[in-house]
Amino acid sequence: MAHEYELSIGPIHPALKEPIMIRVKVEGEEIVDVDVIASQNHRGIEWLGMNRNNAIQSIYLAERVCGICNFCHPSCLVMAVEEIADIEVPERAQYIRVIQGELERIHSHLLWAGVAAHELGFDTLLHYVWMVREKVMDVLELVNGNRVTKSIIMYGGVRRDIKEEHVEHIRKMLDYYRNAFSKLAKFFLEDKTMEKRTREIGILTERDAIELAAVGPTARASGIKKDVRQDFPYFAYPDFDIHAITPDELTGYTVGDVYDRIVVRLLEVKQSIDIIEEALNEMPSGEIIAEKKLVKLMAKIKASEGEAVARYEAPRGEDIHYVKLKKGFEPLYSWKVRAPTYINILSWRPMLVGYQIADIPIIAASIDPCMSCTNRIAVVKDGKERIFTSDYFHELSVKKTRRLMK
Amino acid sequence: MMFPMFKQLIVQMFRKPFTNPFPAKYAPKSMKKFMEDVEKGKAKINPPVEIPDEETFRGRILYDRDKCIGCQLCIKVCPSKAIEFKKEEKKIRIYIGRCIFCSQCNDICPTNALSMGNEFLLASDSKVNDELVVE
Amino acid sequence: MNGEFILKLVLECILLPFFAIFFGLLLKGIDRKLVARMQARVGPPIRQPFLDVIKLFSKENIVPEHAVKWIYNAMPLVCLASSIMVLFYIPLGFPPLLAGHGDLVLVLYILIIPSLAMIAGGFASSSPFATVGAQREMVTMISYELPLSIVIMSIAFYLPGSNSFSLDFISSHPLWNSVGVLGFAGLILLLMSLIIVTPGELAKVPFDVAEAETEIAEGVMVEYSGRNLALFYMADGVKIFAFASLIVAIFFPYSISPLLNLTGLYADIANFLFFILKVVIVMIFSVSIIRAAVARYRITSVVTGYWVTVAMMALIGLLLLMWDMHYHVRWS
Known part of the structure; x- marks a missing residue:
């Protein structure tokens, strides 16, 4: 019988740059069991968000839940607050929000594609993809004033308009990506080594995906037609004809492996290009924010009461924010973030078992994990180590719910 | 083709590198000495990528002291608590070391005393030197 | 054997290792710069590997608590020494220093030692990543040995005479001159197999499974640091030099001195410089371009790739050479 031993990938490992730990039991090269230990790092960002001076400050905190999804999280929060405070956007x-969201999707998916290539030891492709990605970063800098953090969303609208002279640049970028798409598809889908490393690797069956409630490209690559933009359209998405992209559109069939996840993300970049194009053509003129006077806006949020859940299709999957506001209470009374990675991590187990050690990085990367969105449990070292169990947390959350209901 | 990257490789090999070699092609031995040399005119700095739109760009904050009426609204909205109120003068002091360049204070200022500049090379060895404190 | 000869030999034996290390690091620098340019980057300066080695030597040498200390510390030295040793048997533009004392078969054996040293060092460092890496290195070694030995055997088989395994003999009888049409095709196949074997032997992408950075965190090297890592690093450079020289010696042994009408010392210098140029070109084609153009294979694909595809290629090459000897189809 082969000797079994345990490898821990993470919390610090060159393949996963963020703090998460995958404990794998291996028999030779084959993986026989997987355990994921999340939350190696706790930032307490929700608690911070509830302890600001006012709700506006929380937007910028939400922007920093994750550096890549710096539009998804604040817009999700803003949508929830708008629903409570009854603000008409x-x-x-x-x-403009749709355009910003899709620009972000393009840059997030391209970033992911580069990382995936690096996990496979294909550094030339990493550098090529990130070179291509610079174009959308340039446009983001042009339109928003900064490359990464957009700081554009505000309760009741957006803070900056897209200028007439910028539209031309955006259109040029769209043409550039239309041309680059065929090249990217060739490098990712036709290269023999890439195909060998991704085809039939890390399969997540449709049934597993449904049972583990996978979201975003991870679920869509398994053949589930699930997209918040299609099912529960927000922003201006009802005006667009959006459908959930599954890999069989390009390849003709669905396997649910890493290759399919690459296909889905590439097709989504193409979809985003079309959406931006349509949005630019049909963008109506008019105001860009419901309440220009921020002092008035703050007063309005202070005066409203209620709770709401907002859903947003982030590049990585469905993002959910729960917000509760209380009359006379300026900051958010309660704020809960459920980032897409938190759900998708669960699908690592069926994806990994039965494959090889060599496949761990690409399979782990194939859900586009973002650990910074995922911190939950704190392990407090107080002279001695204390680990909070799930029962303890359940008890705590019951208490908190009771307190909120009062 | 089995390995489509080959063609791209050969093309890229004879092309100028895409990277903008800022501040120098190879990292200097001592950054501080290099910057001193640049100031003296001994060394040349490779310019960073140009700012695409000076109007929308969010760089180091600019503060018009005379316009400020000391309403403290900027202090109320600043997400990173980078702004301090000077009680006796009724003016503000901004610590760029804490600023996150969101320009929220610009939006709320009733007299347009604050605006975003174009300077972004703000690395320094001290958080509170003259360049990083605007007042 | 007179005194002057022994003095020359001793002097050369002292000089060669220094040159090998210097040139190996230089090759690494050229490789890194070229790959960077292929990836549209600026890349490090060519002298970067030298700076790396200097830095590594100034760093603390950490030995893991549960490591087998003497093996752990000895293996980097063994790796470097054996890599240099290969060079004593390979003609470097002039006849090998130890000509007549060893042939191709010995070179094949010595080429295994650096890999073995890495495996032993990996196992000795008691890290699970290093263990996986060492196992992978072993499997890779077993895989590429088959096509490599087929290539070597074919060459020796083709050349007439009793000392056909001697590298000096091979390099003074360029193969391309004596083969016919079939043999030419066969030689091309053999050369291609040898070029594909190179990244495996040198642990470079796509066959760097034993040191896969993103998978097992540099594998066998994971625990090494400071002086020991510097030795492995230099050995890697020397290995590139040695293997590229082997390819040059077997397939491109031409010298430039007759073309330039040089004799004596000048001829030796010209030949040596020409040889260096050939080594660099061989390295670019067998290491840099391959490294930049593909993704890393899984260990299972490495085995099937070498045993089936590359070994088949080499065998066909051998077959063509045999036919060539039999039928003698000439170019005319």
Whole structure:
């Protein structure tokens, strides 16, 4: 009988740059068992968000839940607050939000594609993809004033309009990506080594995906037609004809492996290009924010009461924010973030078992994990180590719910 | 083709590198000495990528002291608590070391005393030197 | 054997290792710069590997608590020494220093030692990553040995005479001159197999499974640091030099002195410089371009790739050479 031993990938490992730990039991090269130990790092960002001076400050904190999804999280929070405070968002602002969201999807998916290539030891492709990605980063800098953090969303609209002279640049970028798409597809899908490393690797069956409630490209690559933009459209998305992308559109069949996840993300970049194009053509003129006077806006949020859940299709999957506001209470009374990675991590187990050690990095990367969105349990070292069990947390959350209900 | 990257490799090999070699092609031995040399005119710095739109760009904050009325609204909205109120003068002091360049204070300022500049090379060895404190 | 000869030999034996290390690091620098340019990057300066080695020597040498200390510390030295040793048997533009004392078969054996040293060092460092890496290195070694030995055997088989395994003999009888049409095709196949074997032997992408950075965190090297890592690093450079020289000696042994009408010392110098140029070109084609153009294979694909595809290629090459000897189809 082969000797079994345990390898821990992470919390510090060159393949996963973020703090998460995968304990794998291996028999030779084959993986026989997987355990994921999340939350190696706790930032307490929700608690911070509830302890600001006012709700506006929380937007910028939400922006920093994750550096890549710096539009998804604040817009999800903003949508929830808008629902509670009953703020009507002008139509032009909704279109600008759609454009910003899709720009972010392009840059996030391209970033992921580069990382995936690096996990396979294909550094030339990493550098090529990130070179291509610079184009959208340049446009983001042009439109928003900064490459990464956009700081554009505000309760009731957006903070900056897309200028007429910028539209031309965006259109040029779209043409550039249309041309680059065929090349990217060739490098990722036709290269023999890439195919060998991704085809039939890390298969997540449709049944597993449904049972583990996978979201975003991870679920869609397994053949589940699930996309918040299609099922529960927000912003200006009802005006667009959006459908959930599954890999069989390009390849003709669905396997649910890493290759399919690459296909889905590539096709989504193409979809985003079309959405931005359409949004630019049909963008109505008008106001970009419902309430220009921020002092008035803050007063309005202070005066409203209620709770709401907002859903947003982030590049990585469905993002959910729960917000509760209380009358006379300026900051958010309660704020809960459920980032897409938190759900998708569960699908690592069926994906990994039965494959080889060599496949761990690409399979782990194939869900586009973002650990910074995922911190949950704190292990407090107080002279001695204390580990909070799930029962303890359940008890705590019951208490908190009771307190909120009062 | 089995390995489509080959063609791209050969093309890229004879092309200028895509990277902008800022501040120098190879990292200097001592950054501080290099910057001193640049100031003296002994060494040349490779310019960073140009700012695409000076109007929308969010760089180091600019503060118009005379316009400021000391309403403290900027202090209320600043997400990173980078702004301090000077009680006796009724003016503000901004610590760029804490600033996250969101320009929220610009939006809320009733007299437009604050605006975003274009300077972004703000690395320094001290958080509170003259360049990083605006007042 | 007179005194002057022994003095020359001793002097050369002292000089060669220094040159090998210097040139090996230089090759690494050229490789890194070229790959960077292929990836549209600026890349490090060519002298970067030298700076790396200097830095590594100034760092603390950490030995893991549960490591087998003497093996752990000895293996880097063994690796470097054996890599240099190969060079004593390979003609470097001039006849090998130890000509007549060893042939191709010995070179094949010595080429295994650096890999074995890495395996032993990996196992001795008691890290699970290093263990996986060492196992992978072993499997890779077993895989590429088959096509490598087929290539060597074919060459020796083709050449006439009793000392056909001697590298000096091979390099003074360029193969391309004596083969016919079939043999030419066969030689091309053999050369291609040898070029594909090179990244495996040198642990470079796509066959760097034993040191896969993103998978097992540099594998066998994971625990090494400071002086020991510097030795492995230099050995890697020397290995590139040695293996590229082997390819040059077997397939491109031409010298430039007759073309330039040089004799004596000048001829030796010209030949040596020409040889260096050939080594660099061989390295670019067998290491740099392959390294930049593909993704890393899984260990299972490495085995099937070497045993089935590459070994088949080499065998066909051998077959063509045999036919060539039999039928003698000439170019005319």
